Amino acid sequence: MNKLNLKTSAFAMSYISNEEKVRDMVRALDIKMRRQPLSHDPNGIKVTAVCLRPQRCKNLSDYIEKMNRYVAEPAAQGSALVAFPELIALETMSLMPRFSSIHADLLKLRKSDIQQQREAFFTVCETVQGFVGEIFLNTFSQLARSHRMIIAAGGMYHLENGKIYNRQYLFSEEGDVIGMQDKLFLSETERRLGVTAGEKLTPGVSRLGKIALLSGATLGHYEPYWIASRMGCRYAVAASSPLGRTHNKLARFRAQEEKLCVIVPGLCGGKEYGLSLSSAAGIYMPRAAAPEQGGVMAETVTEPFVTERVDLASAAQYFDMYSDDKNMRFFQKLISEE
Amino acid sequence: MQQFKVAITNVLAAPPKGTDLVIFADQRSYVAELDSHQMLASAARYAVRNKVYVVPERFVAADSLCLCMLAPDGSVLGVQRACHHNVGMRENNLMRADEIQPFDTPFGKMALIVDVDINMPQCVRSAVMKGASFIISSQYLPLYDFYEDRINYSVVDAAVTNGVQIAAAIGMGGVITDAKGDFICDYSDDLPIAAVIEPQQTIINKRDMQKAYKLMLAHRELIDQPGEGGVKHE
Numbered sequence: 001m002n003k004l005n006l007k008t009s010a011f012a013m014s015y016i017s018n019e020e021k022v023r024d025m026v027r028a029l030d031i032k033m034r035r036q037p038l039s040h041d042p043n044g045i046k047v048t049a050v051c052l053r054p055q056r057c058k059n060l061s062d063y064i065e066k067m068n069r070y071v072a073e074p075a076a077q078g079s080a081l082v083a084f085p086e087l088i089a090l091e092t093m094s095l096m097p098r099f100s101s102i103h104a105d106l107l108k109l110r111k112s113d114i115q116q117q118r119e120a121f122f123t124v125c126e127t128v129q130g131f132v133g134e135i136f137l138n139t140f141s142q143l144a145r146s147h148r149m150i151i152a153a154g155g156m157y158h159l160e161n162g163k164i165y166n167r168q169y170l171f172s173e174e175g176d177v178i179g180m181q182d183k184l185f186l187s188e189t190e191r192r193l194g195v196t197a198g199e200k201l202t203p204g205v206s207r208l209g210k211i212a213l214l215s216g217a218t219l220g221h222y223e224p225y226w227i228a229s230r231m232g233c234r235y236a237v238a239a240s241s242p243l244g245r246t247h248n249k250l251a252r253f254r255a256q257e258e259k260l261c262v263i264v265p266g267l268c269g270g271k272e273y274g275l276s277l278s279s280a281a282g283i284y285m286p287r288a289a290a291p292e293q294g295g296v297m298a299e300t301v302t303e304p305f306v307t308e309r310v311d312l313a314s315a316a317q318y319f320d321m322y323s324d325d326k327n328m329r330f331f332q333k334l335i336s337e338e
Numbered sequence: 339m340q341q342f343k344v345a346i347t348n349v350l351a352a353p354p355k356g357t358d359l360v361i362f363a364d365q366r367s368y369v370a371e372l373d374s375h376q377m378l379a380s381a382a383r384y385a386v387r388n389k390v391y392v393v394p395e396r397f398v399a400a401d402s403l404c405l406c407m408l409a410p411d412g413s414v415l416g417v418q419r420a421c422h423h424n425v426g427m428r429e430n431n432l433m434r435a436d437e438i439q440p441f442d443t444p445f446g447k448m449a450l451i452v453d454v455d456i457n458m459p460q461c462v463r464s465a466v467m468k469g470a471s472f473i474i475s476s477q478y479l480p481l482y483d484f485y486e487d488r489i490n491y492s493v494v495d496a497a498v499t500n501g502v503q504i505a506a507a508i509g510m511g512g513v514i515t516d517a518k519g520d521f522i523c524d525y526s527d528d529l530p531i532a533a534v535i536e537p538q539q540t541i542i543n544k545r546d547m548q549k550a551y552k553l554m555l556a557h558r559e560l561i562d563q564p565g566e567g568g569v570k571h572e
């Protein structure tokens with residue numbers, strides 16, 4: 001791994017991007033801002049799951065325009081919440097001068113030993129965190145504010161107290177960060193690279209209520225969704241990862257069990273990064289909301305996003321005689337078996 | 339662990355040839371306490387006569403909805419009380435258990451999941467965490483309330499979420515799934531249905547299950563009220 005190459009490229013990024021440039025570029029998009037956030041509709045609200053195709057960006061403006069396309073159209077369709085897959089901030093690394101050689105270095109690392117991989121990964125995170133975070137956070141803050149939309153923006157690897165977390169962010173319609181979640185269930189690759197898993201669920205509090213920021217890997221477990229539901233969440237984002245395929249089939253089960261709206265942002269393509277991604281984007285509700293589709297409100301691997309109106313209040317009115325019993329003593333016994 | 343053949347049959351119907359384990363599909367919601375001992379005696383004779391392990395009908399005993407497994411010598415190998423009830427059962431003022439207790443068989447550890455417990459993700463998860471590698475479920479489902487998603491939201495969900503194989507008697511029929519939630523035997527009420535099970539073909543991710551359990555521990559404040567389980571439902 002050529003550290004000098006990495007560090008000089010990262011240093012050069014401080015000339016390419018800064019907060020003001022990002023803000024100016026978003027302003028230059030001439031976004032027709034909603035006068036105020038969407039009001040509560042008795043028939044539910046529209047939510048969007050993005051199906052992102054990672055591509056190298058030519059320049060900062062290209063990156064911002066691309067992300068804006070994923071937000072602007074759902075906003076025009078009346079969506080109140082748009083959700084992105086995890087780690088999308090890393091796409092900003094493609095803005096680095098000499099990114100091709102850095103990327104080639106990273107690919108070569110796959111063949112090296114674990115210690116080398118960990119060290120290189122740490123170095124990369126440490127080096128790029130500044131500009132990646134700056135571009136990512138400012139871009140999505142500005143987009144959320146400009147479109148008056150809540151954005152579950154995926155996120156980035158975040159270095160804190162010597163530990164690396166895979167962190168997701170939630171932005172309010174005012175562009176403020178209203179939620180952060182460290183990934184709870186790491187992929188095999190992330191474990192190998194020494195990423196630290198989050199230990200608690202930390203939902204964001206938005207105008208739409210609490211929103212849990214989860215990863216696609218949590219879909220295999222009822223616990224995070226049970227906790228989210230008990231914490232008062234109505235929406236859970238299960239963001240797909242470039243490091244593993246998301247099993248969308250499970251999303252409708254989690255939605256049914258906890259009467260949540262589960263939004264799964266997808267990831268497809270990725271050839272330019274040497275990836276072959278095929279995780280669908282989808283929106284899932286308890287079965288009562290869409291009995292004919294088995295709770296699958298919308299799903300895509302080909303479209304850039306899916307938007308659907310969801311009405312949790314109506315779905316919650318449905319009573320299922322087979323699954324509505326509660327036995328908290330079961331859980332008490334469960335945790336007492338520690 | 340050796341492979342075994344599991345069959346779901348009508349109550350007391352002869353098992354298919356070579357069957358090791360029989361599960362009875364019963365269209366009644368349960369056998370009343372008054373008749374339970376006779377039903378169990380009859381099932382024990384069936385086990386001895388056919389030299390099979392048998393999971394007979396759901397029955398009420400000691401104010402609990404139960405399911406059991408009998409060995410080929412007619413003895414009781416494992417019993418499980420229901421941890422949750424459907425609305426109809428709740429009217430009967432029955433007790434509820436607070437845990438799933440898997441038990442050893444020659445084919446590996448198994449767990450019995452009684453009635454609507456198959457709809458509760460915590461039940462099968464708990465069984466698998468305690469070492470169960472095969473799940474037997476027996477659920478009452480009236481004909482008029484049966485549709486495909488009933489199986490998806492119960493058996494398929496439990497199988498794919500936990501990476502275990504499941505044989506489930508549902509209403510008048512049965513279904514057997516592999517550890518990915520795909521059907522080894524599609525749902526049918528034209529019984530018997532049978533399949534050979536390889537006990538080692540589970541895809542249980544214990545590490546992530548442990549992580550999920552730790553997450554529950556980290557949020558133990560959410561499990562607050564002494565609930566309704568273990569006491570009569572009001």
